[in-house]
Amino acid sequence: MYDKMLRERELKVTPQRIFILEEIRKMGHAGIEDLHDKVKEVYSSVSLATIYKNIHILVEENILREVPVHGRKSVYEINIGDHVHMCCTKCGEITDIMNIDTRPMILEAERQSGQPYERIAVMLQGVCSKCRNN
Amino acid sequence: MYDKMLRERELKVTPQRIFILEEIRKMGHAGIEDLHDKVKEVYSSVSLATIYKNIHILVEENILREVPVHGRKSVYEINIGDHVHMCCTKCGEITDIMNIDTRPMILEAERQSGQPYERIAVMLQGVCSKCRNN
DNA sequence: AAAATTGTTGATATTTTTTATCAATATCTA
């Protein structure tokens, strides 16, 4: 699955790398430290540097995307294109909101400024339904 | 000007603090290190810790806002409420886009998820007109 | 206006986070 993506970019298909990608997909959004912990469960000797190096190269190659978060460290997700994020101001959980079309906002910005935009990152902040009901 | 905002929150009005706020307003968006350099020009002995402490408390008190940026450290701006940011992928400059209404997107998200959102942060990425013409 | 109170500053130490280095090893190519 990720094999092909890596090969296309001439990145070597190592078990650690595959595991990192699969873990991020499972987790949805993962921080460096979370990831390191998860990977260690299987590759107990994995170095933190390996996590950093992989995250960097995978973001550079557009396989992952960085999601910067207010007040804490970035998390990373599989690059599935632009979409809206929500961050709970109480528990901090980050979730995707997939059904909001961001193109109208991009088009409006392009119309106003006369310059094209390649990407848009939207982060909504509020209390999630789980926290709201507790 | 910032005196009142600080007093209302029972923060002491120190020259360093005022200068930091005025400098951020002038610069539009400032990173910690930029700020430290600017403040040092006038208060040559200002400690980096003072910059950090002020940024933190001023963000907490909603006088400043953090603007997280992909691939680098956050910058900070005077809190003028939600608005769209643009970051040039070539020169890195961050600018405000003031005339895009973010409420429709918030309303749509609220309609879909049935939960309220207090804030929205939008970051557009593209090559700015200055870079485009060079 | 001086004294008391309280918060802030600056200096520095410490911690945390990230990057660099490099030999050993694993992946891939031919």
Place this chain on the structure above:
DNA sequence: TAGATATTGATAAAAAATATCAACAATTTT
């Protein structure tokens, strides 16, 4: 399967952020 090349893991180094605390400044109280 051998050779070329990239990746890993260990660790050192650098960079970024936070904690500590005495001296000081802003504000409040008297």
